[in-house]
Amino acid sequence: MKIAVVGTGYVGLVTGTCFAETGNTVTCIDIDASKVESLSKGKMTIYEPGLDVLFERNRKENRLLFTTNLAEGIKDAEVIFLALPTPPGEDGSADLKYILGVANELGKILDHYAVIIDKSTVPVGTSEKVHAAVAANAKVDFDVVSNPEFLREGVAVDDFMKPDRVVIGTNSERAKVIMEKLYAPLVRQGNPVIFMDERSAEMTKYAANAFLAMKITFMNEIANLCEKAGADVDNVRRGIGTDSRIGKRFLFPGIGYGGSCFPKDVQALGKTATEYGYDFKILKSVMLVNDKQKTKLIPRVKEYFGGELKGKTIALWGLAFKPHTDDIREAPALYNIKALRRAGAKVVVFDPEATANVRKEIGKKVKYAKSPYEAVEGADALMIMTEWPEFRTPDFEKLSAALNNKVIFDGRNLYDLTEMRTLGYDYYSIGREDIVVSK
Numbered sequence: 001m002k003i004a005v006v007g008t009g010y011v012g013l014v015t016g017t018c019f020a021e022t023g024n025t026v027t028c029i030d031i032d033a034s035k036v037e038s039l040s041k042g043k044m045t046i047y048e049p050g051l052d053v054l055f056e057r058n059r060k061e062n063r064l065l066f067t068t069n070l071a072e073g074i075k076d077a078e079v080i081f082l083a084l085p086t087p088p089g090e091d092g093s094a095d096l097k098y099i100l101g102v103a104n105e106l107g108k109i110l111d112h113y114a115v116i117i118d119k120s121t122v123p124v125g126t127s128e129k130v131h132a133a134v135a136a137n138a139k140v141d142f143d144v145v146s147n148p149e150f151l152r153e154g155v156a157v158d159d160f161m162k163p164d165r166v167v168i169g170t171n172s173e174r175a176k177v178i179m180e181k182l183y184a185p186l187v188r189q190g191n192p193v194i195f196m197d198e199r200s201a202e203m204t205k206y207a208a209n210a211f212l213a214m215k216i217t218f219m220n221e222i223a224n225l226c227e228k229a230g231a232d233v234d235n236v237r238r239g240i241g242t243d244s245r246i247g248k249r250f251l252f253p254g255i256g257y258g259g260s261c262f263p264k265d266v267q268a269l270g271k272t273a274t275e276y277g278y279d280f281k282i283l284k285s286v287m288l289v290n291d292k293q294k295t296k297l298i299p300r301v302k303e304y305f306g307g308e309l310k311g312k313t314i315a316l317w318g319l320a321f322k323p324h325t326d327d328i329r330e331a332p333a334l335y336n337i338k339a340l341r342r343a344g345a346k347v348v349v350f351d352p353e354a355t356a357n358v359r360k361e362i363g364k365k366v367k368y369a370k371s372p373y374e375a376v377e378g379a380d381a382l383m384i385m386t387e388w389p390e391f392r393t394p395d396f397e398k399l400s401a402a403l404n405n406k407v408i409f410d411g412r413n414l415y416d417l418t419e420m421r422t423l424g425y426d427y428y429s430i431g432r433e434d435i436v437v438s439k
């Protein structure tokens, strides 16, 4: 099948590469000329484990092509994916200007029947808007299908190739047949495809993200209560996660959810509710709790140093919003850097993959270390923001030798409490007992 993917970011590049891997010829289109140039030369533009191997193989086989030219990219394409940004607009609702802009262009240049597939996360009713925007200029038949994407960054290739489910929203029989053909390789491997109407498919994506954000937030609130009540949230997590109705996943408390999806999608669903005159109370609480949770450790750091952070140097491990990605969109680390600097502290940071992106965003406001141990050299405390595997079993002796004080503020609950006590660390984590050995 000949496929076009408009928008070659995290979702577009994964979608394009994975469909090339199942034997299709894919042209990825992007307005960012430097991105297209890099990709055409075989240089990846994002860090996503496992994607580079598939990218290289399919590029060499000429099944994966890149262009900035929309008309060239969609030539003879049976399906055209829209994997464009849907960032929050001024009022928090999803901004559809990228999607509708491209839809408008497509209407002018489409010269054959194609299925236009919305892979971006878009509010209920968007497929109708896309249809209208294309139809305004279209001279040929076309269908618009909603096919939301559920991949997670860091494990995107696996999520795409072995999805829990594929959701396809369409009322067109003609489009359904093409979608069945497109996803046949995944279905043959036992991954279910669920067909429904467009509006339900659009709502499914927001419901999934909002539910997961709520699940994490619920655990964060339980953790906050555990701290007050003298319970241990890790025990509680294990205790409830074994109930198959609850499930083990997405129960990890911490310094809140971040990333390019949960924060914006929870907000956008809230806006959709308001538009329809519905007061979606849980969503409001989820957003409020998560906002507070992100900088939850800051007051404890201040308190540890007698209320004063001026002249203190704080080392931060982890900048990406989660491990195995270089994505820093809505990363809790950025909020903590801001809060620490506002309180007068100097900040030294280390991240295995996300440093370049942070440098682009905040430049010289922090010092960048080349290794976790360089970051803590002469620092007054260590804060952990992201659970990269390499932070899980550090050389604690090396760490103690480098730090001015043996104190760790851990936003991801990486270490065992007994071990920290034995090692002689002051250790503050989320929803668990504070270990204080120095006082």
Ligand SMILES: NC(=O)c1ccc[n+]([C@@H]2O[C@H](COP(=O)([O-])OP(=O)(O)OC[C@H]3O[C@@H](n4cnc5c(N)ncnc54)[C@H](O)[C@@H]3O)[C@@H](O)[C@H]2O)c1
Residues within 6 Å of the ligand: 006, 007, 008, 009, 010, 011, 012, 029, 030, 031, 032, 035, 083, 084, 085, 086, 098, 101, 102, 119, 120, 121, 122, 149, 150, 151, 152, 153, 260, 261
């Ligand atoms: N990142 C994720 O993990 C993820 C997962 C599922 C769904 N989504 C959704 O998918 C959509 C895309 O997200 P993303 O993370 O891939 O975004 P992204 O910002 O990484 O990529 C979007 C790409 O679109 C390009 N673009 C913008 N305008 C264009 C135009 N007119 N023509 C061609 N290209 C254009 C940009 O240059 C960019 O490369 C969003 O709606 C997002 O909510 C994201």
Ligand SMILES: O=c1ccn([C@@H]2O[C@H](COP(=O)(O)OP(=O)(O)O[C@H]3O[C@H](CO)[C@@H](O)[C@H](O)[C@H]3O)[C@@H](O)[C@H]2O)c(=O)[nH]1
Residues within 6 Å of the ligand: 121, 149, 150, 151, 152, 153, 154, 209, 212, 216, 249, 250, 251, 252, 253, 254, 255, 256, 257, 258, 259, 260, 261, 262, 265, 321, 322
């Ligand atoms: O138990 C958990 C699990 C996750 N998180 C945090 O939640 C955020 C999101 O994590 P994750 O869902 O793994 O990453 P994303 O790549 O943002 O993926 C989410 O957002 C995508 C974009 O819509 C969807 O496609 C995915 O299904 C959905 O999981 C991160 O800040 C994590 O640190 C926790 O705090 N505790």
